[in-house]
Amino acid sequence: xxxxxxxxxxxxxxxxxxxxxxxxxxxxxxxxxxxxxxxxxxxxxxxxxxxxxxxxxxxxxxxxxxxxxxxxxxxxxxxxxxxxxxxxxxxxxxxxxxxxxxxxxxxxxxxxxxxxxxxxxxxxxxxxxxxxxxxxxxxxxxxxxxxxxxxxxxxxxxxxxxxxxxxxxxxxxxxxxxxxxxxxxxxxxxxxxxxxxxxxxxxxxxxxxxxxxxxxxxxxxxxxxxxxxxxxxxxxxxxxxxxxxxxxxxxxxxxxxxxxxxxxxxxxxxxxxxxxxxxxxxxxxxxxxxxxxxxxxxxxxxxxxxxxxxxxxxxxxxxxxxxxxxxxxxxxxxxxxxxxxxxxxxxxxxxxxxxxxxxxxxxxxxxxxxxxxxxxxxxxxxxxxxxxxxxxxxxxxxxxxxxxxxxxxxxxxxxxxxxxxxxxxxxxxxxxxxxxxxxxxxxxxxxxx
Amino acid sequence: xxxxxxxxxxxxxxxxxxxxxxxxxxxxxxxxxxxxxxxxxxxxxxxxxxxxxxxxxxxxxxxxxxxxxxxxxxxxxxxxxxxxxxxxxxxxxxxxxxxxxxxxxxxxxxxxxxxxxxxxxxxxxxxxxxxxxxxxxxxxxxxxxxxxxxxxxxxxxxxxxxxxxxxxxxxxxxxxxxxxxxxxxxxxxxxxxxxxxxxxxxxxxxxxxxxxxxxxxxxxxxxxxxxxxxxxxxxxxxxxxxxxxxxxxxxxxxxxxxxxxxxxxxxxxxxxxxxxxxxxxxxxxxxxxxxxxxxxxxxxxxxxxxxxxxxxxxxxxxxxxxxxxxxxxxxxxxxxxxxxxxxxxxxxxxxxxxxxxxxxxxxxxxxxxxxxxxxxxxxxxxxxxxxxxxxxxxxxxxxxxxxxxxxxxxxxxxxxxxxxxxxxxxxxxxxxxxxxxxxxxxxxxxxxxxxxxxxxxxxxx
Amino acid sequence: xxxxxxxxxxxxxxxxxxxxxxxxxxxxxxxxxxxxxxxxxxxxxxxxxxxxxxxxxxxxxxxxxxxxx
Numbered sequence: 001x002x003x004x005x006x007x008x009x010x011x012x013x014x015x016x017x018x019x020x021x022x023x024x025x026x027x028x029x030x031x032x033x034x035x036x037x038x039x040x041x042x043x044x045x046x047x048x049x050x051x052x053x054x055x056x057x058x059x060x061x062x063x064x065x066x067x068x069x070x071x072x073x074x075x076x077x078x079x080x081x082x083x084x085x086x087x088x089x090x091x092x093x094x095x096x097x098x099x100x101x102x103x104x105x106x107x108x109x110x111x112x113x114x115x116x117x118x119x120x121x122x123x124x125x126x127x128x129x130x131x132x133x134x135x136x137x138x139x140x141x142x143x144x145x146x147x148x149x150x151x152x153x154x155x156x157x158x159x160x161x162x163x164x165x166x167x168x169x170x171x172x173x174x175x176x177x178x179x180x181x182x183x184x185x186x187x188x189x190x191x192x193x194x195x196x197x198x199x200x201x202x203x204x205x206x207x208x209x210x211x212x213x214x215x216x217x218x219x220x221x222x223x224x225x226x227x228x229x230x231x232x233x234x235x236x237x238x239x240x241x242x243x244x245x246x247x248x249x250x251x252x253x254x255x256x257x258x259x260x261x262x263x264x265x266x267x268x269x270x271x272x273x274x275x276x277x278x279x280x281x282x283x284x285x286x287x288x289x290x291x292x293x294x295x296x297x298x299x300x301x302x303x304x305x306x307x308x309x310x311x312x313x314x315x316x317x318x319x320x321x322x323x324x325x326x327x328x329x330x331x332x333x334x335x336x337x338x339x340x341x342x343x344x345x346x347x348x349x350x351x352x353x354x355x356x357x358x359x360x361x362x363x364x365x366x367x368x369x370x371x372x373x374x375x376x377x378x379x380x381x382x383x384x385x386x387x388x389x390x391x392x393x394x395x396x397x398x399x400x401x402x403x404x405x406x407x408x409x410x411x412x413x414x415x416x417x418x419x420x421x422x423x424x425x426x427x428x429x430x431x432x433x434x435x436x437x438x439x440x441x442x443x444x445x446x447x448x449x
Numbered sequence: 450x451x452x453x454x455x456x457x458x459x460x461x462x463x464x465x466x467x468x469x470x471x472x473x474x475x476x477x478x479x480x481x482x483x484x485x486x487x488x489x490x491x492x493x494x495x496x497x498x499x500x501x502x503x504x505x506x507x508x509x510x511x512x513x514x515x516x517x518x519x520x521x522x523x524x525x526x527x528x529x530x531x532x533x534x535x536x537x538x539x540x541x542x543x544x545x546x547x548x549x550x551x552x553x554x555x556x557x558x559x560x561x562x563x564x565x566x567x568x569x570x571x572x573x574x575x576x577x578x579x580x581x582x583x584x585x586x587x588x589x590x591x592x593x594x595x596x597x598x599x600x601x602x603x604x605x606x607x608x609x610x611x612x613x614x615x616x617x618x619x620x621x622x623x624x625x626x627x628x629x630x631x632x633x634x635x636x637x638x639x640x641x642x643x644x645x646x647x648x649x650x651x652x653x654x655x656x657x658x659x660x661x662x663x664x665x666x667x668x669x670x671x672x673x674x675x676x677x678x679x680x681x682x683x684x685x686x687x688x689x690x691x692x693x694x695x696x697x698x699x700x701x702x703x704x705x706x707x708x709x710x711x712x713x714x715x716x717x718x719x720x721x722x723x724x725x726x727x728x729x730x731x732x733x734x735x736x737x738x739x740x741x742x743x744x745x746x747x748x749x750x751x752x753x754x755x756x757x758x759x760x761x762x763x764x765x766x767x768x769x770x771x772x773x774x775x776x777x778x779x780x781x782x783x784x785x786x787x788x789x790x791x792x793x794x795x796x797x798x799x800x801x802x803x804x805x806x807x808x809x810x811x812x813x814x815x816x817x818x819x820x821x822x823x824x825x826x827x828x829x830x831x832x833x834x835x836x837x838x839x840x841x842x843x844x845x846x847x848x849x850x851x852x853x854x855x856x857x858x859x860x861x862x863x864x865x866x867x868x869x870x871x872x873x874x875x876x877x878x879x880x881x882x883x884x885x886x887x888x889x890x891x892x893x894x895x896x897x898x899x900x901x902x903x904x905x906x907x908x909x910x
Numbered sequence: 911x912x913x914x915x916x917x918x919x920x921x922x923x924x925x926x927x928x929x930x931x932x933x934x935x936x937x938x939x940x941x942x943x944x945x946x947x948x949x950x951x952x953x954x955x956x957x958x959x960x961x962x963x964x965x966x967x968x969x970x971x972x973x974x975x976x977x978x979x
Binding site: 052083 | 481482485488489493494496497498500501503504505517518519521522525526558559560561562563564565566567568569570571572683684685688694730732733
Binding site for chain 2: 911912913914915916919921922925944945947948951953954959966970974
């Protein structure tokens, strides 16, 4: 028997972006007015696919997000029309009404950022309620219906990345992974957003940047209508180039090279003596070494650090920095002996170019030569990424006998080489999951295998 | 979860549609409601294929479509092409693919609400009386349905039960579920099997019989019939619809379907009707009727879970619903009845009675599983193995003797004669038994003439 | 060569013996078995099949014991 599917749609209603989209002649003008009819047809198609299919529409506005429509809640009754299937009418009328209310209540000018994260979180909460109905007072909830639901989220984005929302977006991604929700992203206008690309990639969704927006409906039908079960049989286009860059925790800027706290996996754009998230202190020695190591990375003549991994020669000094961190020999060896094996007692902050325009050789899940990984990958052996038991206040944990310190964003797993690694499984323990308030009780990653 | 490469069985109605002529189907596809309903009845893969092609103006090269399909999707793709071609939606072509224009326009209109065919029912405004609420409609529909089933189950037992309307009786007879035995209607073995199916399957079987019956009538246009059927399935529960725009055929259907419990209209009204949940859940894949049933049975958890079966063949059924008791009574020997509980035993005699009625062991078992009490559902397997095996053994007991009509060929003059003839009969595939040593073989009656002619020809030479 | 019209009965060996015994109990001119083919097959008269089945049913019931009162 076929199961029903739930679709949550998040629409970015940034007035500035839509305005510039409708006046932009570069890709051809595309206004909200020409988007909504195509969206409605898509919504209708989703509802038409199955009697039990449900829908939630969340709008992201500057500074606030609000639910425009939800199948499970009683909505405004529209007059029946013999030419249109009644549920279609109900949805369309409700969305138009709520949307005009919301747009009218927007302040004249606002600098508030688009509440994309808010909308995403609302959708996830809603899905969680559908998937786990017993947590709600289940007097009227129908448990048999919701158990068979396969939920999805589709984001229509027009705004560029908001680097401040890196951590919450990452957290939402992990939440979505846990709920087995796939995030689809449809980029209608503007440059590709790094974070949403990652979101689609990490949750098995599809990211699509629409260039020919007059035929949007066709794209929507082909790429975003099919439930996950059908996608196994009929392929949908996915982005084969994913930008894995992250935003640092200190200045919220997207970084190419970052430094990772070995305790809580926070990302920083430059070496710091103390982790601002978990208050872990790093040894001076590694700091100075890292700062030194950072310099040669810069290609001569270019003042700003903007290394691109693809063009970096294997011999670049930064890439010869420690590979194995905290591996078998980490605790015992001191200085040269262990460094020769690719590890050190005080592993320096690792230089890890964060951005990868897709691995050059097309290996998507493989590690590019040189042992570079995005931040947050933690230690090579993290694998499933379950955090160890929290430490008591004041207690320090060493990993394999290694004192804590800032360490490299990664290196190679024990044994070296360039093993195939699954980004996804490693991302299961994300940089963002270490809450900022747990400074005194850090949850270090588990010892490596 | 549907999908995967395993064979997906088409919906029964899709098969019915495939038996219709191309002309009928294309006229049907001009109705947006029909297109939407058919899309729902398709398998997920077929649906996606249709959606992918829907917004193309130009035909697409077949090999491009093929390139969308993953390796695991190959068999689903082949099956989908076959089904869609038989429905005359996607003509089979080696080079180009394009949805048939009438279906494409119909479905587009359905999704966009454009076009000028009012195929989703004309709502009635200001009718002067209050419509029934969805809950009241559920009660009405279930009562109608239960009446029919209860009539079937008690027929022939002499027990008096409310008689359904003539339309239902006629359909029951026509569909072969019951037979008319000198004015008394007796349930057939198909009828017994019907009783043990899920409500959703029952509804569909009933509706398909109805459509087949209507199709046999010369004076009715199939497009009218199917069109209204799909319109009905796309209506909203609780809404009142006007029948002023309906054709004479469709007016007849409204009256018929009222008898079945798919439509409600009050006695005094001739212009307004309301669909019940039976009608609106027709295109649903899940069993929305049972949901309605669960609402109906106040407070009890789970609409179906009321049967407890123990390893000692004792059955405890927590129900006071006469229909459920009557259905159980088909294969259970009841002993004691309380206000909310009825106790009985599965005995050889009681099961044999059911088997004689044409019910199979599998049907008994699947009914027991479907209606198992939540407490019993915790067991694995749900039904004790001993009981399962015993029911199957009782069934096998009835099949100890198999008889086949035909002719025994014997007394052949020579071994060679025998071998030539038996070889010929084997090629015809009619040999049921043979014994070379005795120079005898037994062939079914169909081969009689052919074999005789063959022997005559041989002897003539 | 000749062809004999009849019904081919396929059954287990035990039932076949019961059938043969039933046949023996009848009068000579009323036999229903035409030919004893092998361990599990019999050829009987076509119009006798129903009657034989009922008779067999009764015969088999004699050998069935039920706990039920």
